[in-house]
Amino acid sequence: MSITAARKQELITEFGVNDTDTGSAQVQVAVLTERIRNITEHLKQNRKDFAGRRGLLTLVGRRSTLLRYLARKDHDEYQKLIATLGLRK
Numbered sequence: 001m002s003i004t005a006a007r008k009q010e011l012i013t014e015f016g017v018n019d020t021d022t023g024s025a026q027v028q029v030a031v032l033t034e035r036i037r038n039i040t041e042h043l044k045q046n047r048k049d050f051a052g053r054r055g056l057l058t059l060v061g062r063r064s065t066l067l068r069y070l071a072r073k074d075h076d077e078y079q080k081l082i083a084t085l086g087l088r089k
Contacts, residue, residue, distance in 0.1 A: 003034050015081070025070045026081050032063040033085050 008031060013019055015030045039056045043049060067087075071078040082088075 003031070003038060007034065015084075025066050025073075026077065029063055029066050029070070029081060030085060032059055032066070033087070035059055036063065 011030045011034060012022055012027055015026045016022070016024060021027060036056065036059050039052060039059070043052055043056065046052065067078065067082070070081065
C-alpha cells in the first residue's frame, strides 16, 4: 500500500531540484500522487476498508492544498507538474 524507498527516491530525483530536495511542493505532490494511486488500487480490491478510504481522502486533501499553493506561486511549474503526473486540472 505504501511506496518503496527506491520508488520514492526516483520521484525525488525526477521532480526535485537536486537529489536531496524532499521538501519542495513538486516532490511532495509527486509522492502523494504515487501513494494515492497505490491506495486507490488497494481500495478496488478491498471495498470495505473504510480506514484506508479515510486515509485516501486525507492524502487527496493534502495534495490539493499543495497544488493550490503551487498554482499561486509558480503557475508555469504547476502546469508542467500536472501534465507530467497526468492530473486533470
